Amino acid sequence: MQSTASSFHARAPINIKLIGLGGCGGNLVSTLKLQNDQVDLVVANTDLQDLAGRTTIPTRILLGPQQTAGKGAGGRPDVGAAATVESEPMLAKALSGADLVVIVAGMGGGTGTGAAPVVARLARQLGALTLAFVTMPFQVEKGQRSRIAEQGLASVSKEADAVVVVSNQKILNFVDPRTTLSVALTYSNTILAAAISGVIDQLSLPSLMQLDFSHVRQTLSQAGQTMLGIGSATGSDAAQRAMQLALKCDLLEGNLQKARRVFASIIGGSNLGLIDVHQAIEQIHRVVANEIDLVIGVATSPLASHRDRVRVTLIASEVASFRQSLSSGQANPKASVTHTISSNDLPPFLKLHRRGCL
């Protein structure tokens, strides 16, 4: 029988703003089910009609009313960017005070592609850790859209602290080839939603590990383009199986062994097993290199639907942090200080287990 955790760490609430840009970003923010109703939801678009339909989102911003008159960016990122610059005062008001700004946008169109770098720069100027979750287009959208998407990804990667890429095309590998476009998009949105909520829920649910926002900030700050792994499982060893799935996730573009910074989120129900969590964490240590910045959050959800389920989200970057660069003689003055997990970071129950007391 597994023991379960009984003590939680209180942590200072952090101010999180989630902003969806353009059609794709708006779709995601409208459908995402977060477990924290304190997260401020914002959608912004050049398309007035699209915004009018997003009635459940408290803050809706029409980008560039002078430039586009609410008629969209017509697939042109330069128009999307100019419209966003025009609306910077409104955006600054909506994003001010945020510790963490999460941007969601589809690359390939005009608004999301043009707006994402501008919003990322603004959010960082306002002092927030800025994460962007972006989609890349389907192959059938090739040509102009792909080129626009690649350029957009490069621009947003320069401005945001960390960029998580979900390739719509890659999603097709997981679904029936006869599937419809709308089903494929729904599947893609489910993956994006899992990744976004893995970060946001981890930072807002009761925590079992002494994870604080400054550690997350240190690990993801200026991390560049990242690798994403997600896994979900139920049952008595759910954390281990969810971790295995996340570590082997087909979405992981890149080699986890080359990762220099990893953020790992483990979220389970109130009966999350301690030994199970410990062994899941051991699995990460077996895969990644020794000298990395690793920040691990373990949180529990009060939702009945989460009782037996464990969700794991991994966000990994190959970019070394400042401290690692210094030790390897390749200082990168833009990068931040690091947090390497040590036994001091483990909650008491895991330390006891490590000593064989559980």
Ligand SMILES: Nc1nc2c(ncn2[C@@H]2O[C@H](COP(=O)(O)OP(=O)(O)OP(=O)(O)O)[C@@H](O)[C@H]2O)c(=O)[nH]1
């Ligand atoms: N996963 C996912 N991808 C989407 C969705 N909607 C659009 N996309 C992708 O995002 C890209 C950009 O589409 P939109 O977000 O609609 O475009 P936009 O940013 O509003 O740009 P304009 O319409 O030109 O103003 C598309 O090429 C698709 O690949 C969605 O709901 N889910």
